[in-house]
Structures are given as structure tokens and as C-alpha cells.
């Protein structure tokens with residue numbers, strides 16, 4: 020089978036240049052070929068700006084708008100695109116650098132503003148366990164509870180660490196705009212990792228930041244749930260974070 | 271450190287695990303660094319690592335020890351790695367894993383203790399893991415840890431900056447020239463340079479499990495600037511990969527660590543060929559052994575995961591199962607997965623001493639771009655470890671060398687691969703001259719460098735066909751089973767490609783030189799060892815128990831052999 024597609028790409032030579040549309044035809048016999056496959060081939064002849072890295076939806080580099088939907092190019096099969104012509108545009112919420120490349124540094128800057136890191140260095144891992152055991156009480160029952168809790172905390176931390184910082188959730192979110200207080204799921208995921216492991220001293224500030232930058236602004240449209248390419252269970256992370264940071268149930 | 275205030279910032283090229291580890295180490299001592307990378311840390315290849323990280327934690331009741339981790343690493347590397355370096359690495363491992371846990375890495379645990387799994391080439395359960403997404407979890411924690419120092423002003427990030435070349439003056443590295451890929455502006459970054467730019471998988475585009483961002487161009491450019499490379503012929507083929515558009519998808523060794531078996535169909539019945547030949551642990555032989563066996567078979571090979579328990583799928587490998595289902599449209603718990611070897615890792619790279627110093631003073635290399643711990647074949651789980659440990663070591667050497675240079679006692683050493691025969695087999699450690707004040711030297715260098723920013727041309731669209739021919743020649747010459755004829759043929763192709771030298775970009779020219787160095791290293795090693803199988807020289811020879819050194823000198827590639835401390 021030969022797959023034939025026309026790729027209509029929104030092009031822009033540089034930041035302030037006027038955008039224009041240009042179309043390229045592409046054909047392949049590879050049934051699994053993706054939009055990333057097509058772009059990889061096209062840039063062999065045309066200097067189209069786009070970003071990729073892993074080609075297996077694990078790095079978030081290739082996020083863009085494909086036929087009006089925010090997606091990863093490497094996770095969008097050509098055969099799954101219903102139309103013969105596929106429109107490719109850069110993410111709209113971030114400034115365009117060139118063609119399909121956008122500057123997503125605002126996401127990383129926001130995580131800096133929100134002090135997203137663990138204040139734990141220096142202690143030993145045993146201390147980490149000790150600290151938790153204060154909260155859950157002594158004795159065998161306490162230890163068992165502790166074990167269960169830290170294991171489920173690990174599950175949450177794992178889920179949260181899957182975030183690619185791709186920005187697709189921000190692109191689709193009706194409440195997010197670069198510069199505004201609400202920071203979206205791209206901040207909620209890394210913050211949840213902190214919420215399940217932060218030492219007591221860090222919690223107050225963390226709760227305040229979480230409330231201001233996530234909880235207060237989220238309109239619960241949960242559009243992000245559908246679009247997250249890492250398949251993060253956003254409800255699970257959010258209810259855990261809300262429980263801790265908003266309702267004070269840290270364990 | 272009293273002199274840290276005016277010490278030059280260290281330039282770290284690459285923001286994967288190695289770069290992050292170096293930045294963290296420097297910042298922990300109040301030292302400034304620039305973290306320079308084509309893409310942000312979230313996009314680095316380190317995020318793809320799956321199976322885990324090795325450390326003899328001895329938590330599985332198997333009496334594991336650092337000594338055994340050392341012995342396994344040396345044996346798997348066929349005694350080509352520097353034993354001093356491997357000793358340091360394996361000794362530091364338990365403490366590194368504990369530190370990662372403190373940084374919030376959710377390692378799999380049982381009863382509060384870290385759980386370890388079997389990995390290839392190791393008799394004990396020694397690989398700590400986060401399901402089959404260990405690299406991602408490690409990166410998330412390390413990115414957070416570095417963020418703290420970004421805010422404190424100790425780490426300055428230059429994402430979307432592409433390394434082009436070093437500033438070198440009389441064998442000293444003065445800094446790096448980089449291009450802002452967003453604005454095309456060229457910048458000179460003065461100060462020591464730690465190269466942490468990842469492997470050379472980009473020399474084999476489409477045939478590897480790695481990322482497209484690790485092109486190998488950094489190593490190629492350094493090579494042209496006189497930096498010595500080692501062991502380029504040792505390329506790891508991972509036995510279990512599958513083809514997906516644009517690359518090979520890795521099926522983690524964890525699958526076999528948790529009980530997966532390699533299988534072929536013979537006379538209509540399944541035959542577990544590795545177990546038949548090597549006994550019950552056959553599926554966990556080192557990667558070089560398995561890939562070689564697979565290359566010698568004519569049948570299609572399958573990874574049989576049907577025997578894995580429900581609990582293992584749910585608790586330890588849910589992500590791997592999802593991935594196989596997503597890409598292959600089949601459930602690995604129900605059907606054997608068709609697999610084939612794919613290029614996964616380069617054991618060779620920038621030649622370094624035990625402090626990760628190169629043959630240029632104030633130039634260091636660590637992580638996958640360096641030739642350090644893995645000898646002729648790398649053990650799975652040792653490279654995440656090597657990335658973190660190597661980054662730390664390089665950073666420590668920078669601090670030592672700057673302190674030494676500023677005091678004028680010159681403990682900046684560098685290794686020099688000798689080209690002359692009487693010196694062959696010896697590593698010479700050169701001392702920076704005593705009378706030089708390193709701080710002044712580096713400060714003064716800023717002026718020199720601003721004058722020196724040079725034009726540098728990257729690979730262009732018109733060169734893609736040459737590039738493709740180069741990649742195919744390398745892939746054919748450096749296949750799992752090699753011989754003189756194929757290697758020579760590939761070498762000829764490369765020579766023809768750069769006979770048109772005048773029209774080549776700087777990047778492509780350097781890449782062709784690196785390609786030539788890889789092929790010549792493989793031609794010169796007339797024996798079989800680890801990942802280097804010469805069908806025309808099948809036995810391992812004592813005379814070759816030495817590292818190849820490739821050096822660009824007077825417009826040609828020179829290959830010598832050098833023994834490391836034994």
C-alpha cells in the first residue's frame with residue numbers, strides 16, 4: 020500500500036516574519052509512518068524548522084498542532100489522518116521561533132518561580148523513612164501503614180515523573196496563557212511529585228504555591244486529560260495534590 | 271572555596287544525566303556553570319533509559335559486593351576498561367543510588383528496601399529500577415535538583431545552543447564556541463569545558479535506539495581539533511529491538527531480567543537457543559554474546575514473555591507492556607515478540623584518564639561520549655551509573671585543576687596518546703607548566719576568544735545524500751559480524767565521499783573523519799573481543815589487550831594501541 024499525503028505547513032522564517040502556508044507532497048510504503056517520518060524526509064530537501072528527538076513519544080520535542088489538534092508528530096500516524104491534506108502548525112500559546120519550532124522556555128521558567136525542587140539533600144534515606152514514621156505512629160501497625168503509604172507515594176511519584184514538559188496540555192487548556200498565574204498540568208505534575216515526598220518544612224510554601232498556581236485557576240474542563248501523550252492519570256494526581264495541599268491530608 | 275568568586279564558569283556541553291550531574295557537583299561547591307544543550311534536559315536521550323541502574327546494594331540476600339560488581343564489569347568489557355576507573359565507579363555506586371532516592375526517585379521497593387532485578391552479564395540482582403522507565407524518573411529528579419541552583423544563579427542554562435568548536439591555544443582548552451539555534455547568533459563561552467554530549471548513535475541514523483539529537487557531531491568536531499578518541503570499533507548491538515518508523519525501539523533487558531526467554535522455531539517447535547547453548551541463565555548473557563548468536567542464526571528470533579507472572583506485568587513492567595501493545599499491536603503476555611539486534615551504545619569515545627581529563631588541559635568528557643568504564647562491551651545498567659559518576663568526577667577535576675592552576679602548582683594533567691612506537695603502550699600524563707597562573711590565563715583568554723569566533727558551517731540540505739551514504743557505509747562495515755573486505759569497502763566509500771572535500775560543510779567533513787576513524791579502528795583490531803567480532807580473526811589475542819587510540823594529525827587519521835594500567 021502506498022500512503023500519499025499533502026502536508027500543508029505554516030511557515031515563518033523567523034520570529035517577526037510574516038507567516039505563510041506551503042504545501043509538500045509525501046508518499047511512503049511504510050504503514051506505520053508518522054507525521055515525524057514525513058518531516059524527517061522533507062527536511063532532507065527543504066529547510067523546514069521542526070524539533071524532534073526520541074521518535075517514540077518520550078521526550079515531548081515534536082509537539083505541534085496537526086489538523087487543528089495538539090499532538091506529538093511522532094505519535095500521529097499518517098494513515099490515521101482522515102484527510103489527504105494534513106495541516107501542520109506550531110503550538111499557538113508559545114512564541115514561534117521558526118516554522119514549527121516554538122519557544123517553550125516559559126514552562127521551565129514557571130517551575131523555577133514555583134521552586135519545584137525537593138529540600139532534602141544532606142540527610143540519609145533512612146531519615147526520610149524516620150521522618151515519615153513520626154506521622155504514622157509506632158508499632159507494627161504503624162510500620163505497615165508506613166510501608167503502604169510510601170509505596171503508594173512511589174506510585175504517584177512515578178506517574179508524575181512521566182510528564183514530558185511537552186506543553187500539549189497548556190495548548191488545549193481554556194484557562195492557560197503564558198504569563199498568567201494559572202500554570203496548568205505541566206506544573207501540576209512535577210508539583211505532585213514534590214507533594215508526595217517533600218519534608219514537612221517545605222509543605223506550607225508548597226501548598227500556597229499549589230493553591231495559587233494550580234487549584235485556583237483550574238476550571239476543571241480537564242481537556243488536558245484527553246491530550247496528554249504520556250497518558251498521565253491527571254485525576255489521580257490532582258486528587259492526591261488537592262487532598263494534601265488544599266485539605267491538609269498529606270499522608 | 272575562597273577563590274570561587276572569580277573562578278571562570280565551567281561550560282558543560284550536554285544536559286542529559288551527565289551534564290546535570292556535573293552541574294550539580296559544581297553548584298554544590300558554590301561553582302558556576304553554564305549548561306549548554308541543543309535541546310532542554312527533558313528531551314535528552316537519558317530520559318529513554320528503561321531497565322535500571324547498577325549498584326551492589328546487597329539487599330537481595332545474595333551476598334553481593336562491590337568487588338563482584340567490579341569483576342562483572344571488567345569481565346563483560348573483556349578487560350579493556352581501565353580497572354582503576356571501574357573500581358572507582360563500582361565503589362561509588364551504592365551511595366549514588368541512595369542519593370538518587372533522597373532526591374525523590376521512586377525506586378521499586380519491597381518492605382521499604384530498594385528492590386533489584388537481574389540484568390545481563392551479572393549473576394546477582396544488582397539493578398535498581400523504576401518499572402521500565404528508570405531514565406525518566408532519574409531525569410525528573412535530577413532536573414529538579416539542578417533547578418534549585420538555577421534559581422540561586424549558580425547554573426545558567428543555555429538550551430537551544432549548539433556546540434560548534436573549542437577554542438584551543440597551545441594544547442589548552444580556553445572555552446567553547448556555540449550557536450544559538452533560535453537566533454543563529456554565535457557565542458564564545460570562556461572557561462573549562464566538560465563534554466557531556468551523549469553517544470555517536472547519530473552516525474547510524476535510523477538504525478539505533480537513541481535520539482536524533484545525539485548526532486555525534488560534537489565528538490567529530492573535537493576529533494578534528496586534535497582530541498584523542500578511543501575504542502571506536504566497539505559498538506553495542508542490543509539483542510532485543512524492533513523496527514519502528516525512523517528508529518529501532520528498545521525492548522528493555524529488564525524483560526529478560528524478569529524471566530523473558532529468547533526463542534526460535536525449529537522443526538515447528540520452540541527452541542530456546544540461548545538456554546540450550548549456555549544453560550539456564552543463557553537469556554541473561556552479556557549483550558555482545560547474544561547479539562552475535564542471533565546474527566549467526568538464519569531463523570527469526572522471538573522474545574517469549576508468556577511466562578511472566580501477572581504481578582510482574584502489573585508492578586514491574588506495565589509500561590513495557592503498554593509500549594509493545596502500542597507499537598506492535600500485540601500483547602507480549604500472550605504472544606512472543608519478534609526481535610532483532612539494533613545499535614544501542616558506543617563503548618568508545620573521547621579518551622579520558624581516571625579524572626575524566628582529555629589530552630587537552632581544561633577539557634573533560636564524561637557520560638556516553640567518553641570512553642571510560644565499559645571496555646569492549648557494556649553491561650546494561652552501568653551507563654546511567656557511569657553518566658552520574660562521570661559527570662561528578664569531571665566536575666571535581668575541574669575544581670582541582672582550577673585551584674591548582676591558580677596556585678601555579680600545575681596539577682592539571684592530561685593524557686597524550688603517543689604516536690611513536692617506542693612510547694606505544696604507555697599513557698603519558700603531561701603536567702601543565704608550573705609557572706603559569708591558570709586563573710589569569712583563563713581570564714585573559716576571554717579577549718583572545720572574542721577575536722577568534724570563526725565561521726562554522728553545519729550540515730546542509732544538499733549534503734543529505736552524502737550523509738546517507740556515509741551512514742550506510744558505516745552500518746555495513748560495522749555490522750555485528752565483520753571482516754576485512756567489508757571494512758575496507760566501507761572505508762573506500764568514505765574516502766570517495768570526501769574526495770569532494772572542497773564542497774563539504776565543516777560538520778560533514780568532521781563526521782566523515784570520525785567515520786574513517788571508526789572504520790580504521792575496526793580494521794586495525796585484528797582479533798575478536800566483546801562487541802568486535804572479526805570473522806577473519808575469530809580468536810581473542812593477548813597482544814590486543816589494549817585500547818585503540820584515534821588521532822587526527824597532519825590531515826590524516828592515525829590509529830595506535832595503548833595499554834591502560836593493568
Ligand SMILES: Cc1cc2nc3c(=O)[nH]c(=O)nc-3n(C[C@H](O)[C@H](O)[C@H](O)COP(=O)(O)OP(=O)(O)OC[C@H]3O[C@@H](n4cnc5c(N)ncnc54)[C@H](O)[C@@H]3O)c2cc1C
Nearest residue numbers: 284285286287288315316320321322433468637638653654
Ligand atoms: C532506549 C535506551 C535505553 C537505555 N536504557 C538504559 C538502562 O536501562 N540503564 C543504563 O544504565 N543505560 C541505559 N541506556 C543508556 C543511557 O541512557 C545513556 O548512556 C545515558 O543516559 C547517557 O547520558 P548522557 O548524559 O551522557 O547523554 P544524553 O542523555 O544523550 O545527553 C546528551 C546531551 O547532549 C546534548 N547535545 C548533543 N549534541 C549537542 C551539540 N552539538 N551541542 C550541544 N549539545 C548537544 C543533547 O541535547 C543532550 O542534552 C539506554 C539508552 C537508550 C537509548
Ligand code: SF4
Nearest residue numbers: 182183185186188247
Ligand atoms: S502533563 Fe502531559 S500534556 Fe502536559 S506537559 Fe506533561 S506530558 Fe505534556
Ligand code: FES
Nearest residue numbers: 072073074079093
Ligand atoms: S520526538 Fe520525542 S516525543 Fe516526538
